[in-house]
Amino acid sequence: MPTLHEKIRRELEDRIHAGTLAPGAKLPTELELCEQYEVSRATAQRVLNDLADAGLAVRRRRQGTFVADVRQQINLLSYASPDTHVKGVPGRHEVLSARIVRAADAVLELPGAEDDTAVVELVRRKLDLHDQPRTIERHVVLFSAAPELLNEDLAELVSLSYLRDRGVSIDRIRVYLDPVVLDEHDAELLRSEAGTPTLRRRRELRAPDGTAIEIVTALIRPGAAEFFVEFPA
């Protein structure tokens, strides 16, 4: 049985995650919570403090409590840089599927691969610290370059460093940013609406002889991030 303050907190969390309480919206005051739920002042205070501690709300003196702006700030320059790809970003991965298939049947086209070449395909959903979906990542890797990739802990795997550690020689990393519109399937996975425009990061790794070793896309949840570039003035 959740305690009273947990129950109230979850109700508010659900509304924040669903977007009915949008970033910047004012949350009920302590007094309002006391009346609405017939709870003590201490319980009401605890609810709002918990939300603030979880980063979902900001408390402003004398003004009240507001839904935090949880949009990630993404610097496009570092987003495209291999160093960022090696480190990865905080939050856990949920593995949606892990397969070995013909290149022609994979979720992404691995440039230059013959239709019947075996490829490893991995689809994961990246969750932020509040367990909200942040991105959907799709990897397609040449099976012959990483035949044991699926034996790794796929929730933790960072493919670029994995390939480097295994001695796969990578000559070139190219990053594209594709404007795309969410389809039904991806919208559901990202808890968003089909038809919403968003950005997709697409990365290609190539061997010295030009063979594509891996293609990865990260489809960003619309509204979950703001992109910028910044230069010293």
Next chain:
Amino acid sequence: MKVIVVGAGVLGASVARSLSRAGEDVLLLDRKGPGAGTSSTTFAWTNSNRKPDPDYYRLNLEGMAEHEKLARELPGEPAYFRSGGLQFADTDSEPWLVQNVERLRALGYPARWVTRAEAAPIVRGIRIPDDTTAIAHFPAEGYVRPDRLVQNLLADAVRHGAVLSIGEVLSISDGPDRASVTLADATVHTADRVVLAAGRWTDDLAARSGIDVPMITDTGRGSPIIGLLGYVRFPALDIGCVVHTPRLNLRPGAGLPVVVQALDLNPDVDPSRPPAPGSEIATAITRRLTALLPDPAQTPDIDLRVGLRALPADGNTIAGYPAEHARTYCLASHGGITLAPLLGRLVATEIVTGESQELLKPFRPSRFAGMRRSDLPAVPRPVMLGEQ
């Protein structure tokens, strides 16, 4: 026909390949990844050297021949090496070796006595122990690089349309029209046939599916399924073939470390506490290896790993449907490296054509029908020269 193969070890991968080449629609399921089970921790010697049961002997002999055939047609980096095998006996083990060589010769198995001078260029980088009194050469034997074999089989299966998907199978159920497979994430797949090839986990998964596939599954110290392997990190060690000495067996690595095992030490190995570097067992293995090196001053590093055999209760292969009209085909075997190419072809043929294959007839799961597990004779632990 849609076929689900459970287990992407060397056996599952081989069956999947043969089925997909025959045009069947194949889904291969593994909870971890290709070759994650016993197939990655194996001595991988291809042989029919000490298989007293005539049917099992014949199966392994055909298994060796099938490797020759497969190596010619399977794309990928070489995975099979017909290196031949050498066995060195000392005074104690000589009668045991002599008796086996005579038995094998009578059966027509390639076996011959060689001198030290003849053996030296075959074995290459190790010293033939001074107390060696007899050397037998088995030219038709060889070894496999198991990771490559699994990868090549799998890549070929996928090339012909098979799909491998990561998922843990909880149970299989046979229906009148279809069989269905339930995964841990609650997904259900249906198919015309299911091949249960989950290695040493086959007994358990079969039991959960109402099928009896008796295997030895005890992993406690002293169990015959425990086999310690040493991976020798010492690039200078170059051996030319599979070698059995009274105290240590060696297999070339083909680009990976040389693999060694000392069967008589297995009873002391506790898989829950694998021997650490510096432990008594680790030291014994290092000492035995050092004694075979041309320069005994060198002490190579050895990584130890515990392998667990997939061992049917009577030691022999299990291949077939548990009952007439069943849709779940059970496949479990020790010696799976030797047998994988052959079993892959034969099992796929039985599934596709429904015609019983002569070589597999002695190995049906029904041979255990009505027997209690406690009544089955104990399978001896392999400890002697040339056992596996």
